[in-house]
Amino acid sequence: MSQAENRPWMDPARSPDERADLLIAAMTLDELIGLVHGPMPNLLDEVPTDAARGAGYVPGVPRLGVPAQNATDASLGVANPRKVREGDGATALPSGLALASTWSPELARQAGAMVGAEARAKGFNVLLGGGVNLTREPRCGRNFEYLGEDPLLAGVLCGEAVAGAQSNDIVCTVKHFALNDQETCRHVVDVRIDEAALRESDLLAFQIAIERGEPGSVMSAYNRVNGDWCGENDFLLNRVLKGDWAYPGWVMSDWGGCHSTAKAALAGLDQESGYQLDKQVYFGALLKAAVEAGEVPFERLADMAHRILRSLIARGFLDRPCERAEIDYAAHEAVAQAAAEAGCVLLKNEGDLLPLQPGVKVAVIGGHADVGVLSGGGSSQVIPVGGPSLEIPVEIGPSSAFSRITYHPSAPLAAIAARAGEALYADGQDLAAAMAIAGQADVAIVFAEQWTTEAEDVPTLALPNDQHTLIAAVASANPRTVVVLETGGPVTMPWLEDVQGVLQAWYSGSKGGEAMARLLFGEAEPAGRLPITYPKSTDDLPRPQVPGMIFGPPEEGKTIPTSYPNVQQHKGRFSIDHPEGAAVGYRWFDREGKDVLFPFGFGLSYTRFAFEDLRLEGGETVRARFVAANVGERPGVAVPQLYARVAGADGRETLRLIGWARLELAPGERREVEILADPRLLAAYDVTVPGWRIAGGPVSVSLRTNALAEALGGAVELVARTFAP
């Protein structure tokens, strides 16, 4: 018999759906069960030879020519937390918030393509990224992995990153579905929110990401939503994802996030991941028994397998299996550097202190700027090629099991020294020493850091370890002080008035130091805009305290430099209400009339832009046309943002980003721009339709340079209509 007759699923001329069905028809019950659950390979007594040693592994079916599934975390590069693959480094992208700050779908796609290429060359066919949880909690330890607080911006960029990664013929996983918006108590908390508010915010981000990126899989979140665990949440999985959105791929549980057999399988979970972390192996022998007893219909098991196989087959699983290959790390670092440069946000530049002139005398202070750049902790941790330049063990807290404070070896000091006349350095531990070098220099640059990690939130938006004192002291010694922030998210800045410059550099990845120096010295133009609001105080947040965070005495003798030893987490089950509903981030601050430190969408440039001649059209959606011009002396990137005021299902009007453009403009260049709004952002979600409802009538629309700065305004008439969810 020829292969075509013998193994018809190997025929690339057939559709992935057909091939999956042919394969399923040839599989035994045990083989099907084998597909829907998998271990963490490194915790197995014997690691299988075809395991790539990532976070997840599902054995193949050699009898039928089916390869193993090898999954790795990959939001910010091919991760290697706890160095499970000894000596295996990878290219680190800047953090998700940095990528979101680019507002650039093209850069997101390139970044994804780079990570996907690296993952494939390391033998992985399933990537556990991208993360698109909205920033409801600016203290969330994982904000650095995500793309900010706006459903349109986050959704579009996540979708592009996924499409880029999947262009390498591997599967991506959009996560964590849904509302895993804080790390504190992520394993016990029940997030309460009404359906319409959820559809208008977090779910919309997922929906847009999934439409654009067509990820092969989606990962359910750890928490519960409205009473049910996300991994057995019929509303989220069956009704919204697979029903309303007709999602054809598979849903995998987060590691330790599967809680049952029949309930989970019937609610729409298709695969149990990292089963050693669950209380029992729910989708192994227990699922087999449930199928045999008729508790879970065989058709449901076949559907689980179908979804897994069709996604994998659509990405070359059978035709182009992943094989190890050489990686061009220099080319990949260039992608990481481009993203880092475009993702740094210039927040303050008084008196045009920046860009610095080559040859100035610079005092570089703090932030381990002499060794490298900080990265965020947890499962997304990338280990740099050649190893970290500094690692600080974490002794306490939930992240200590798998996090180390890790620096990538792209030292800002070296990159600055290469451009400055002279660069002095002080580590910032000794205030007098820092002030002394600041006083001798033309300019002082303080590198301030805030380490954040999966599994923990920060209790405060203040910089840890008295860095506020350090910055104020340096600024008192030299008013020409610039602060570079290497943080996981927004921080407060009590010293803002005392310094002349602030550059938000986030976690900047493999070439972070180089990127920062190029921006500081004007070899690159600051182009980033904030994807997240900087509150003035945690008192202004919907939840002034992180729910479930408990403050206790530090553990004896166990202090570490950048964590919060007195923070613990509530252990029992409890729920969090979301009175803000869909008013996440800037929508909340705008609606509540609260002042912010820096608004969503904010970012300075070394040049100036003008916007003119706004022409708005209504009807089914909003179309805006206008002219953007660079009226300064340097090239630069303009990011005009279109907003509308729209009432959600709660009847309350909020400001919403409905579209944007990103334009690289030469000095004096003028360009005609058109932005077409996604109509879902002009609608309220109406559960009685069910679907989106545009009320119809006049809507105020404005072109802004950030959420608070209106450049041009107008109004349109929208047609009343409803459309599918």
Ligand code: BGC
């Ligand atoms: C994280 C996921 C990750 C998984 C596998 C979990 O702790 O929440 O984002 O993909 O581990 O490493």
